[in-house]
Amino acid sequence: MDCEIITIGDEIMTGHTVDSNSAAISELLTSIGINVKYRSSIGDSVEAMEESFHLALKRVRLIITTGGLGPTDDDLTKRAIVKVFRRNLVFHEDLLEDIKARWSARGIEMPAINQNQALLPQGATFFPNKNGSAVGICITESGRIFISLPGVPFEMKQILTDEIMPYLKNLSGTRPISVLKLRTTGIVESKLAEIIMSDLQLEPGVRLAYLPGFSGVDLRILATSDSQERSDAKAESLARKIESKCGKYIYGRNDDTLESAIGQLLRDNDKTICTAESCTGGQLGQIITTISGSSDYFVGSVVAYDDAVKIEQLEVDPATLKKYGAVSEQTALQMAAGARKLFGTDYALSITGIAGPEGGTDEKPVGNIWIGLASAHSNIARLFSLGRERQVNRARASYAALELLRRDILDL
Amino acid sequence: MDCEIITIGDEIMTGHTVDSNSAAISELLTSIGINVKYRSSIGDSVEAMEESFHLALKRVRLIITTGGLGPTDDDLTKRAIVKVFRRNLVFHEDLLEDIKARWSARGIEMPAINQNQALLPQGATFFPNKNGSAVGICITESGRIFISLPGVPFEMKQILTDEIMPYLKNLSGTRPISVLKLRTTGIVESKLAEIIMSDLQLEPGVRLAYLPGFSGVDLRILATSDSQERSDAKAESLARKIESKCGKYIYGRNDDTLESAIGQLLRDNDKTICTAESCTGGQLGQIITTISGSSDYFVGSVVAYDDAVKIEQLEVDPATLKKYGAVSEQTALQMAAGARKLFGTDYALSITGIAGPEGGTDEKPVGNIWIGLASAHSNIARLFSLGRERQVNRARASYAALELLRRDILDL
Numbered sequence: 001m002d003c004e005i006i007t008i009g010d011e012i013m014t015g016h017t018v019d020s021n022s023a024a025i026s027e028l029l030t031s032i033g034i035n036v037k038y039r040s041s042i043g044d045s046v047e048a049m050e051e052s053f054h055l056a057l058k059r060v061r062l063i064i065t066t067g068g069l070g071p072t073d074d075d076l077t078k079r080a081i082v083k084v085f086r087r088n089l090v091f092h093e094d095l096l097e098d099i100k101a102r103w104s105a106r107g108i109e110m111p112a113i114n115q116n117q118a119l120l121p122q123g124a125t126f127f128p129n130k131n132g133s134a135v136g137i138c139i140t141e142s143g144r145i146f147i148s149l150p151g152v153p154f155e156m157k158q159i160l161t162d163e164i165m166p167y168l169k170n171l172s173g174t175r176p177i178s179v180l181k182l183r184t185t186g187i188v189e190s191k192l193a194e195i196i197m198s199d200l201q202l203e204p205g206v207r208l209a210y211l212p213g214f215s216g217v218d219l220r221i222l223a224t225s226d227s228q229e230r231s232d233a234k235a236e237s238l239a240r241k242i243e244s245k246c247g248k249y250i251y252g253r254n255d256d257t258l259e260s261a262i263g264q265l266l267r268d269n270d271k272t273i274c275t276a277e278s279c280t281g282g283q284l285g286q287i288i289t290t291i292s293g294s295s296d297y298f299v300g301s302v303v304a305y306d307d308a309v310k311i312e313q314l315e316v317d318p319a320t321l322k323k324y325g326a327v328s329e330q331t332a333l334q335m336a337a338g339a340r341k342l343f344g345t346d347y348a349l350s351i352t353g354i355a356g357p358e359g360g361t362d363e364k365p366v367g368n369i370w371i372g373l374a375s376a377h378s379n380i381a382r383l384f385s386l387g388r389e390r391q392v393n394r395a396r397a398s399y400a401a402l403e404l405l406r407r408d409i410l411d412l
Numbered sequence: 413m414d415c416e417i418i419t420i421g422d423e424i425m426t427g428h429t430v431d432s433n434s435a436a437i438s439e440l441l442t443s444i445g446i447n448v449k450y451r452s453s454i455g456d457s458v459e460a461m462e463e464s465f466h467l468a469l470k471r472v473r474l475i476i477t478t479g480g481l482g483p484t485d486d487d488l489t490k491r492a493i494v495k496v497f498r499r500n501l502v503f504h505e506d507l508l509e510d511i512k513a514r515w516s517a518r519g520i521e522m523p524a525i526n527q528n529q530a531l532l533p534q535g536a537t538f539f540p541n542k543n544g545s546a547v548g549i550c551i552t553e554s555g556r557i558f559i560s561l562p563g564v565p566f567e568m569k570q571i572l573t574d575e576i577m578p579y580l581k582n583l584s585g586t587r588p589i590s591v592l593k594l595r596t597t598g599i600v601e602s603k604l605a606e607i608i609m610s611d612l613q614l615e616p617g618v619r620l621a622y623l624p625g626f627s628g629v630d631l632r633i634l635a636t637s638d639s640q641e642r643s644d645a646k647a648e649s650l651a652r653k654i655e656s657k658c659g660k661y662i663y664g665r666n667d668d669t670l671e672s673a674i675g676q677l678l679r680d681n682d683k684t685i686c687t688a689e690s691c692t693g694g695q696l697g698q699i700i701t702t703i704s705g706s707s708d709y710f711v712g713s714v715v716a717y718d719d720a721v722k723i724e725q726l727e728v729d730p731a732t733l734k735k736y737g738a739v740s741e742q743t744a745l746q747m748a749a750g751a752r753k754l755f756g757t758d759y760a761l762s763i764t765g766i767a768g769p770e771g772g773t774d775e776k777p778v779g780n781i782w783i784g785l786a787s788a789h790s791n792i793a794r795l796f797s798l799g800r801e802r803q804v805n806r807a808r809a810s811y812a813a814l815e816l817l818r819r820d821i822l823d824l
Contacts, residue, residue: 015439027427041451111602281701282694289693301715309712
């Protein structure tokens with residue numbers, strides 16, 4: 001089945017916002033064998049929407065739009081829908097009650113303008129929005145499926161995942177496809193490709209993609225066959241081959257993250273952890289605690305941005321700071337050991353570095369970041385020479401710290 | 413002048429890659445008054461390109477494509493161009509010499525496949541690529557301008573900025589436009605619209621968009637007129653009117669962020685800050701330290717995920733935790749006061765709440781988050797009732813804490 005994704009909003013057309021919705025939708029549709037043939041974006045204009053909806057209805061069977069479903073004057077998608085499909089807007093009393101309840105749960109009286117959100121095209125199906133008041137709208141007509149979703153990414157994703165995907169999977173015209181992701185860290189893309197592709201031929205109908213990100217390189221396997229079972233078996237067979245070649249770099253599959261893998265390892269081994277952070281400002285703790293239930297193993301952090309905090313809270317020796325500086329192996333080692341003592345945990349990770357763009361010297365350039373680890377059996381530190389971009393360096397350093405811990409726990 | 417941007421590549425259509433080129437091009441074109449009316453994306457297929465180029469040539473005067481200009485088999489843009497414009501590919505000896513020189517400067521012999529890059533459509537103009545071997549291609553025909561750029565973002569941006577922008581600025585048909593962004597926080601979109609639109613009529617040629625995000629709602633003003641000065645004046649006039657109506661919600665303009673605005677306030681007032689975080693795990697400190705130079709005012713944090721850390725590091729009274737719980741006004745107040753004492757700062761912010769999705773009760777549902785503030789003159793706490801999604805709740809709580817501080821410093 002061919003699909004067109006249409007994202008709507010002046011903020012997209014002027015470049016204020018990078019359109020991430022299109023990629024998120026494309027990825028999910030591709031994973032169930034729907035072919036995203038066209039993608040387009042248009043501004044907040046009823047005329048532009050009409051033109052674009054008509055064109056899409058001519059050339060594909062499935063159309064998914066995002067944006068323009070809010071309550072304000074620049075939210076015009078419903079107006080275009082009723083024109084294109086020649087329908088009226090109908091007021092839904094029950095929906096208004098839901099929306100009012102949502103506002104009062106937040107302790108705010110609903111502004112009158114939000115009544116608009118209970119007006120919906122006649123004869124449409126609605127998909128509930130758990131995170132906002134703009135519901136998803138679905139119209140089927142003349143063999144076409146037209147779905148409108150809100151533009152706020154986390155609202156869009158919730159409706160897409162919980163409502164639209166199960167709906168689309170049940171339609172005819174989708175091909176059995178199996179998608180499997182192996183998640184690696186601590187190795188660059190080209191080296192990974194060298195290891196994997198030595199004496200390996202991909203079966204027909206199997207594709208392998210290398211997807212690099214902050215926490216490592218993901219390997220995406222896409223397998224198609226004439227049945228779901230055979231597609232799954234093909235994907236699994238390649239995954240096993242890759243795991244046997246470079247298993248130590250693979251921390252998980254599919255939705256596993258480095259932080260969820262670490263969390264599982266700590267929980268399985270009944271161990272606890274804390275962190276001591278300088279240049280990351282709290283990001284390592286933030287990443288560890290993205291996992292709900294991380295309180296089982298994560299105790300706390302000290303963010304020691306000022307050297308006085310390193311000395312007073314983490315017991316870093318002032319003489320060490322003076323002799324080697326805050327960005328040094330010695331300081332990283334002492335920060336980790338100090339945090340482990342302070343919090344009484346099994347493991348402690350520390351990060352101290354020059355995130356940039358300011359603060360670099362010839363001896364210690366921007367991107368030089370020391371990661372430390374303390375445990376009952378070791379106190380080690382590693383230097384990472386990262387790039388010039390502050391936010392990228394901070395994210396990479398946080399994941400490098402988690403990888404150092406993973407290797408230590410697994411003795412890799 | 414109306415423009416269509418067409419981005420090309422299978423990696424875009426499957427969602428492997430978020431298309432950031434479209435936004436980058438849109439932003440630059442908008443800034444010189446070119447109206448980006450359509451944006452579309454298609455896969456690596458000559459047929460899809462032909463169809464899409466023909467459609468674009470019908471509906472706009474300027475077309476910019478990215479992608480598909482590399483040397484490999486899936487780089488098909490030139491094949492589509494010669495079909496659509498009925499031209500031949502011509503071999504450019506001088507260009508081949510340039511490409512060979514580029515490879516030998518890297519100490520590598522040019523792989524033979526790269527000879528393709530010296531084949532270019534007859535009668536086209538070329539824009540040099542400083543960072544790669546795929547040059548930009550420009551064809552003008554029947555009043556249309558068709559420009560093809562490589563898809564690698566930093567190569568695309570260099571050609572666009574250095575070559576295409578000066579070229580487009582000299583064309584007739586571009587209208588002077590002024591874009592101005594007011595950044596608000598602490599107020600919802602619909603309430604903001606109610607305040608702004610009461611007794612306000614937008615002048616002709618002026619548009620106002622509401623752009624919600626985690627840290628608040630941005631207001632984007634877009635004004636056009638017959639000269640740059642008059643466009644700027646129109647935009648500024650509306651900005652002033654909005655500022656007089658709801659100035660207390662506006663923390664900055666354009667590239668200002670809530671964390672940069674807070675940083676400026678602290679620096680201007682020669683004040684320091686620290687944080688005490690529970691459910692955010694370090695995110696508030698991470699956000700404050702996204703600003704290079706934040707060490708001037710940010711001292712450090714305690715992430716007190718475990719209650720023992722709240723007691724030992726932040727001096728929260730165990731009786732308070734027992735009586736009111738960790739997620740309570742009393743605990744938030746004591747966390748802030750304790751952090752301020754520990755770090756010796758002027759201000760301290762605390763966050764303690766139920767980020768979800770687990771851990772909610774009837775009395776304290778998921779999304780209930782207390783934010784505390786301690787300073788020489790106040791110790792306050794506010795309850796925020798946020799949504800159900802963990803990561804969204806944590807980001808919103810972090811920005812709500814910054815907003816509480818902004819209000820306190822400015823006495824709003």
